Amino acid sequence: MSILYRSAFGLAQDIKAGKLSAVTVLEFYLDRVEQFNSAINAVVALDTDRALARAVAADKAVAENEDWGPLHGVPMTIKDAWCTEGLVTVGGIPEHKDFIPEKNAIAVQRLVDAGAIIFGKTNVPFMSADLQSFNEIYDVTNNPWNVERTCGGSSGGAAAALASGLTPLELGSDIGGSIRTPSHFNGVFGHKSSYELITKRGHLPPGDHVLSEPDLSCAGPLATCVDDLEQALALLAGPAPDITAHPLPALPTPSFRDASHLRVAVWADDDFCPVDTAIAEHIESAAKTLENLGAHVNRSARPSIDPQANHENYLQLLMSTIGGNTPDEVQQMAREIVAAADPDDRSEALLQMRGIAMDHKGWMVQNEIRQHTRVAWEAFFRDYDVLLCPCTHVPAFEHDHHPDMQARVISVNGVERPYTDVLKWAGLTLNAYLPATAVPLGTTADGLPVGMQISSRYLGDRTTLAVARLLETHHRAFVPPPGYND
Incomplete structure (x- = not known):
């Protein structure tokens, strides 16, 4: 067997x-x-x-x-x-x-x-x-x-x-x-x-x-x-079994009965983080499959958020979390860099330093911004069951282990982009605590895998998985890399 x-x-x-x-x-x-x-x-x-x-x-x-x-x-x-x-x-x-x-x-x-x-x-x-x-x-x-x-x-x-x-x-x-x-x-x-x-x-x-x-x-x-x-x-699923954790409600069943009742929003590309053409095309193909199954698909629907502002908010909260595990001298260095910088500087490197240097008051400000984003997403998912969007904007790229991430670049459709763009589509949904299921869609012309994320409202995990199952059945299931299916 x-x-x-x-x-x-x-x-x-x-x-x-x-x-x-x-x-x-x-x-x-x-x-x-x-x-x-x-x-x-x-x-x-x-x-x-x-x-x-x-x-x-x-x-x-x-x-x-x-x-x-x-x-x-x-x-x-x-x-x-x-x-x-x-x-x-x-x-x-x-x-x-x-x-x-x-x-x-x-x-x-x-x-x-x-x-x-x-x-x-x-x-x-x-x-x-x-x-x-x-x-x-x-x-x-x-x-x-x-x-x-x-x-x-x-x-x-x-x-x-x-x-x-x-x-x-x-x-x-x-x-x-x-x-x-x-x-x-x-x-x-x-x-x-x-x-x-x-x-x-x-x-x-x-x-x-x-x-x-x-x-x-x-x-x-x-x-x-x-x-x-x-x-x-x-x-x-479930919290830690002790008094420090609070129980979450049971996950609801999928928010649609069958494909004919499924409401799909598609966000395959955006100027805030341009997407490799092959990825955007594969996402559109997956949306077309769902549409052919009877789903209602909207390719222009967006939550009422600014994706770049979301990225800046997410990046600072992310680095605040990561910064909690850094040595005191690193945090002090970050504070000095932030203090000497132009308050209007929104560069990736400085946003990261702001996150590492952030005090509790600063975190509360960023968390309040995040909560407004969460409310906007919840309103969006009253009209749509799921959002289809990239996991990230490029297929697998060549190894680049330069110790300074800010010095790394990634080519997207022939244009060099900052390495930290790899966080933008992931943070789009993660910053609002949303579930997301990654599914394979196919390959690029040179044989690299392409996938996408299916996201839904908070605790809508069973909804994203149900849509993933539709695509696995009707669009593409797992396919092994060449040479490994022996």
């Missing part, structure tokens, strides 16, 4: 039915890692002995009619920003190269409690703070579609491992497109959940003992099919 690119939850059903052995499935993925990982460097740490022992126990449980849960005996990798008990967790941070957590992050534990077997970790950038996955400890992860290109970040190793068939399921995190951009670059599915729907407790950063949930940062699964996203989200 085939294992490669099977649904993780489908594999569990076959293991529990005795059609597959958990040991056989684990050995299959370990063999895949040995065969393919050297070219892409997606899986950076293995826990082979303990994983094999758990696989043996999973098979023994089946023989004794014990059901561990919906992921019974399924091996999987975990993004190396999540703490994994007994398995090194570096997070791209050199000082953590020997850090072995004493317990799993809560989200990881929920997968383990459902029967999953964690057999390895996948690569991330330093502190998960880049849209490319490379660090001093584990080096660079390549894109399986073209090793000269980035796999994205920060869940880049996760997406590359899925695309190349090294794992059937992954757990990502997203504060700047870190689930959606790698999904788009590698041609897989990913879901960035509504803010605080999945607890980040045990994520690095901020750290394994930090109780508070960082602003903006979200979590979610990556997979090769929508069914796995939906079932994984059901397992992962």
